[in-house]
Amino acid sequence: MQSQFSLRLSVLTIALMGSCFAHAAVSPDQAARLNADLTPMGAERAANADGSIPEWTGGYTQVPAGYKSGDKRADPFAADKPLFSVSAGNMAQYAEQLAEGTQALLKKYPDYRLDVYPTHRSAAAPQWVYDNTLQNATRATLEEATEKVSGAYGGIPFPIPQNGAEVLWNYRLSWQGADTFYAPFDTWLMTAGGKKLQATRARFWYQHPYYFKEGSLDTYGGKHLIGKLLTEQPSSKAGEGLMTHWDMDPSARAAWQYLVGQRRVRRAPNVAYDTPDFVTSGVGFFDEAFMIFGPTDRHDLKLVGKKELLVPYNNNRAAAASSDELVKPGFLNPDLVRWEKHRVWVVEATLKAGKRHVVPKRTYYVDEDSWQVLLLDGYDAQGKLGRHNYSLTLLAPEMPVLTAQVMWGSYNLETGAYFLNAAANDLKVQYQDYPRPSASFFTPDAMASDSMR
Template structure:
């Protein structure tokens, strides 16, 4: 019998839409695909119909002879030649496999091009990470009201995703090669007038308690990332510090900044969303850092599906040249950027009613093999595409990992200015796995002591 009581129906609707929806894990039968037609991370194992995307056969796990941690890793595919170069002249022929922001860049700049190389599915991880991913598939839970995640540890949380929020959590908790790292990096600003400016040079220390091998979902406290930077250059920022904790419970995120002029550490209230990022001198927003930084709860997330796309990939060549050769006016030098054809998940983010954000709509393109975001198209309130974020996935077969933890940036399509963040082109160290640091290293007091030296 149909209930036609309008008041009762309204109350039921209000209850349904105000109650958190907890997305349950997949069934054991679905998870079994991770041992058959899907890779251990949930990607389609088979290649595509014309062979331009090969089958995944285990990834790239080789260590160059004589390599030592911290060395600059060679480009294992340096002898290869492009299979095609895409420019504004032949854009129409490849348009269906290009992100919208990429098309606009090709149309706007006659000298911009994509050198597309043979596709190598190099993503790999240790077996224990694959084992944890299989467990997560049947135990992971997502609260769609709070964006909180539970029941996962040490692997991809949602290898068989059901919605866009799960895909973005896969990026946040993706495998980057281990549990503790150090790097030294520069953040470069290229002005609209073609002037290259150093925004920041800093050592960067970070670790992933989520990937402490001896841990488990039952013991995990949710603190999945700890990071700390102490600025060296420019001189006006020398000693300035930033420290971040991220948690699978979004309300437990925390960040601190050490201000040299005040000689004190302060808790940061809002290092998220479209707050200007002081690490890039305010040219980018905090939620653009590392391709995704902080919560996305101001936007509705729609999982559109999967498609073949030309994306930056296996980008070691990009970091092996001086920054003056890579960071050129309007865009990165195409001679030093490798593109390949891969399958990506597409997630549309649209601003919720009553919320405000200077980029109300974004399209995320997420690599199926690593779950890392490789491109983002950003639109303004009038629907005009104004920004494109990009990452240059770096291959570290010794770990093994393919990581977007450094070498990312944002093109301002309107002005021609851009940011190239976490560049190790001019620094002695690249991406170095280090001994695990005690929790005391990642405290406000420890940062104050280091910054004030």
């Protein structure tokens, strides 16, 4: 009897210990806020105190007449005029609304400025995504130690986040406009000496099984993002490929690389963390791709809170410009980059004891409306700010979506070099939805076959 009692007690103890590491979903009463003072995605519905951030009224979903998938998207707010500009001369007046990396750029370059336009809360998603988000609010859980998410499908997993890890998962699982999309792109490097170089021209396809509309939590297999990238330029890398399978359990992630010289596919476990990203010729790190790429479990994630910040937003005009117009020495052309004031979640990532990373501290700024990571500051081991990452979100009202999957990059604040990745400025088509291919399309064998053609 005593041994049976001890066994039952041990099982109960283990269960209780396990529950300590899993953050529970919110209550039904809390979730009801998504139909009241919060938007269906979890943002504050109301305007801010002075009205500079307006009320969310459903986002922007007006599709221009004659638009076809893949067309360059027009700037729906082209008639707007800047409300004011921020430069090194007046930045102290706006310091509370500026990320540290933004302030560093203003200090470094006297000619750099932010043209701040009226705020448009343009982010939107289909109703079925909102419905799934409401269900996720009361069923999704996170194991903070492993970063494993359970109980979520087809919407934002944690619309009322309780910690930093949940906020970053909201970005990983954010609505990107389709369950499968395609984008050809260029990667542009600007050297410290002011020379513009093309690092890569490639095509990528991403699929979100998490957002199969006909699916459900019961039938979902766990892979939330599957990607395939094929390199076209430079000629020395033409045919090089990358395949990634990201899972709700980060320990189940997998990646493969096709190497042209070896003419074979190999597993690529180092496609994560601070491994130099070959797409950016090693200037960026893999976990900076798309602002977050892969796990973040080497860092403790602290949810600092929410603040009003000047951020790049609704940058269809920048996306339509040529690369020569946009990519200038020192910084992106201020005449083309649109800034607005938005509320963002602030998450601080600090390296865990016993772990290593060349960027031991980061601060993420995450849009409350779309859950896109808009800005990211990176600090070295001495606490010095050295990197400032950005995304020029693209508004695609026909999907509808505001996405950070294109036009993202990083400034090296020490050397003065920077890059712009996933840019279609000099290409005929932009980011677009793609007919869902068979499962075999996203296999290492298919990548090898495509690369050898």
